[in-house]
Amino acid sequence: MRLVDVAVPVPLGQAFTYEVPDALDEKLQPGARAVVPFGSRKLVAVVLERREGEPPKGVKRVLSAPDDAPSLPGDLLAFLRDLASYYFAPIGDVLKLALPPIERATQQEIETPSLFGPAKGVAPRQVAWVVALDAPAPAKSSAQALALLAHVRGTGPSPLSRLCERWSSARAIVKRLADAGALAIELREAARDPFFTAPVARDAPPELTGPQAEAVARLEAAVAAGEARTFLLHGVTGSGKTEVYLHAIAAVRAAGRGALVLVPEIALTPQLVSRFRARFGDEVAVIHSALTDKERWLMWQRLRKGELDVAIGARSALFAPVRDLGLVIVDEEHDGSFKQEEGVRYHARDMAILRAHKSGGVCVLGSATPSLESELLTRGKKAEKLRLPDRARAQAMPVVEVVDLRRIGAGPTGDKRISLPLHRALEATLARGEQAIVFLNRRGFAPSVRCEACGEMCSCPSCSVALTFHKRAGGILRCHYCDFSAPLFAKCPKCAAPALALEGLGTEKLEETLSTAFPTARVARLDRDVASGKAIEKVIERVRAREVDILVGTQMVTKGHDLPLVTLVGVINADAALSLPDYRAAERAFQLMVQVAGRAGRGDAKGRVLVQTYAPEHHAIVFALQHDVDGFIERELVDRRELDYPPYSRMALLRLDAPDEGEVKRAAQHIALAVRDAAVPTVLVIGPAPAPIERIRGRYRYRVMLRSRERSHLRRALQAALAARADLHRSVRCSLDVDPVQLL
Numbered sequence: 001m002r003l004v005d006v007a008v009p010v011p012l013g014q015a016f017t018y019e020v021p022d023a024l025d026e027k028l029q030p031g032a033r034a035v036v037p038f039g040s041r042k043l044v045a046v047v048l049e050r051r052e053g054e055p056p057k058g059v060k061r062v063l064s065a066p067d068d069a070p071s072l073p074g075d076l077l078a079f080l081r082d083l084a085s086y087y088f089a090p091i092g093d094v095l096k097l098a099l100p101p102i103e104r105a106t107q108q109e110i111e112t113p114s115l116f117g118p119a120k121g122v123a124p125r126q127v128a129w130v131v132a133l134d135a136p137a138p139a140k141s142s143a144q145a146l147a148l149l150a151h152v153r154g155t156g157p158s159p160l161s162r163l164c165e166r167w168s169s170a171r172a173i174v175k176r177l178a179d180a181g182a183l184a185i186e187l188r189e190a191a192r193d194p195f196f197t198a199p200v201a202r203d204a205p206p207e208l209t210g211p212q213a214e215a216v217a218r219l220e221a222a223v224a225a226g227e228a229r230t231f232l233l234h235g236v237t238g239s240g241k242t243e244v245y246l247h248a249i250a251a252v253r254a255a256g257r258g259a260l261v262l263v264p265e266i267a268l269t270p271q272l273v274s275r276f277r278a279r280f281g282d283e284v285a286v287i288h289s290a291l292t293d294k295e296r297w298l299m300w301q302r303l304r305k306g307e308l309d310v311a312i313g314a315r316s317a318l319f320a321p322v323r324d325l326g327l328v329i330v331d332e333e334h335d336g337s338f339k340q341e342e343g344v345r346y347h348a349r350d351m352a353i354l355r356a357h358k359s360g361g362v363c364v365l366g367s368a369t370p371s372l373e374s375e376l377l378t379r380g381k382k383a384e385k386l387r388l389p390d391r392a393r394a395q396a397m398p399v400v401e402v403v404d405l406r407r408i409g410a411g412p413t414g415d416k417r418i419s420l421p422l423h424r425a426l427e428a429t430l431a432r433g434e435q436a437i438v439f440l441n442r443r444g445f446a447p448s449v450r451c452e453a454c455g456e457m458c459s460c461p462s463c464s465v466a467l468t469f470h471k472r473a474g475g476i477l478r479c480h481y482c483d484f485s486a487p488l489f490a491k492c493p494k495c496a497a498p499a500l501a502l503e504g505l506g507t508e509k510l511e512e513t514l515s516t517a518f519p520t521a522r523v524a525r526l527d528r529d530v531a532s533g534k535a536i537e538k539v540i541e542r543v544r545a546r547e548v549d550i551l552v553g554t555q556m557v558t559k560g561h562d563l564p565l566v567t568l569v570g571v572i573n574a575d576a577a578l579s580l581p582d583y584r585a586a587e588r589a590f591q592l593m594v595q596v597a598g599r600a601g602r603g604d605a606k607g608r609v610l611v612q613t614y615a616p617e618h619h620a621i622v623f624a625l626q627h628d629v630d631g632f633i634e635r636e637l638v639d640r641r642e643l644d645y646p647p648y649s650r651m652a653l654l655r656l657d658a659p660d661e662g663e664v665k666r667a668a669q670h671i672a673l674a675v676r677d678a679a680v681p682t683v684l685v686i687g688p689a690p691a692p693i694e695r696i697r698g699r700y701r702y703r704v705m706l707r708s709r710e711r712s713h714l715r716r717a718l719q720a721a722l723a724a725r726a727d728l729h730r731s732v733r734c735s736l737d738v739d740p741v742q743l744l
């Protein structure tokens, strides 16, 4: 009997077997959707495998098959199955990452055509597309007309507007060729997309610098040879990595293959997107959270059919169905946002390597501050390093100076966090009509509120963290973990003394202090409280347009922006990142400092960076001052090797939480015991222990950490843990994080 194993969209690890009716045999290929009876429901499943064999008892038949061609192409399906296995994640959940919501719709929804019709209330804008037909061009066609026709025949349908950019009389030419039957004009619905609101002028590639040319040559050779290789493009900030990406993409497209570009946060990179559009036109799929389900689905369809061959987006773009994928680029590969921290906890950088490998493509990891993981890949010859040692336009690297807060006092504001040197530097920058960025890793007004009578800190009722005071939002206390908020108490909740005092400094307060200290300066702020999505872009645009003199912000200001008039960067508190209870704290602090410093002096004027710290001798700070990325990596790798931490070992974290503290503790002990009983060699079991933040949203949290140098051993230990998970009380949630990034 012909059978299929399918994955259903439920969080269950295993595949389910169904019988294939003859009529559906043709359609039920791996990757195709199948509507199956599941309990009392009908579910849309995805075929994993076909086979012949004895049917299991009570096997049911597939009801229908909505796809003519498999929804998920073979290489993508194979990749998803590997990903599921790597992270011990239910295949049904993993497939959900790759199928757009419409594709996952229930049978009933599939049969309801309204889903696929135009969205209600929005009249779709129509755009004229030019499509090639078979008739030859009229005998007396101009050279321009022949060139245009050859272009459309060669590259496929094109919006008329784009042809007009290239040939001044495109409109007239198209009309004549259409009359002759060589071309046709089709009205298509325009992409209603925030990234495509303004037209972008096409640009020509600049002449490459020597190191850019070398890197490009190496990548082009790998693409031409069809080598499935991984490269680490280590280029200082402003060295022109984007230009290297653009050339590599042009090379894969010329070879008839597609490319995928992953960036940390798409909202923070409108500039990067514009540069892609300037080079490749609007035929770039930009995948971002503002897309409607329908837009997402249309884009997905066009990628799958090969109508679009470049996709760019944040980590979830990893699953874009780019046809014949020849290149995967991960920009700012060190960035923490590539790790998904809920549901299927995958790391998009690690999986990008796998995905490229699976489809026989090249993977390029780019960064000014490579992660230790990627650096170790190059040392183990699993990746090849390409270097861009200097800034592209021969600007000098900024001068980085340390301000030792132990010795240097407050400036005129009286606030110690705006030291005298920083104050003077800001003054000088403003006097020259240049711009400054001031970076602080903490949003809100005051990070904590303490009672000066009894010492009690105001903390969240359902999380074991301090509440942050936000002034702008009407004076409220807010929890940054569960979004609890309350008006500022008049008296201490514990001792009732009217002695509550604001402590510490957040971006909101910093903005206020700077506005007061520099009354003529235009101060703007960039953090999660003021901006998301499109609004982030607006703030950055205002800085570019010189409408802002001082930009205050959190990590958001450190990422990738190319702001040529910024000549001063101030780091308010370099120690904040260093003090986290995490073996990666030094690495992260170092990356943050180098990245934020990299925003200074990208134009013609020289940049200056002031790093304020109480720990100027910390190696992360010492190396950052010297822009010595290699030195830092070398030193940090020695530390990691000594302590047997990743990337020298592999880690996995089992997180448990429950409303009852005793229950979760018992569960954690049970899991830890099961792993210890399995006695897998080389596997170190740490814990159970309460998580660093012991309670979030009213649930107590415990964790068990596993570590080993051997991935296969770690996997065996995890299997033991997962088997024991079945015994846990229903109120306990237990999730598994392979290669964890956040240890909180």
Ligand code: ADP
Binding pocket: 206, 207, 208, 209, 212, 235, 236, 237, 238, 239, 240, 241, 242, 243, 392, 393, 562
């Ligand atoms: P990175 O991503 O490495 O920080 P970018 O790609 O943003 O650097 O490039 C920094 C600046 O240098 C940009 O303004 C870019 O236009 C410019 N640039 C890049 N390559 C060249 C080149 N070969 N010639 C001239 N300018 C270049």
Ligand code: ZN
Binding pocket: 460, 461, 462, 463, 479, 480, 481, 482, 483, 484, 696, 697
């Ligand atoms: Zn909370």
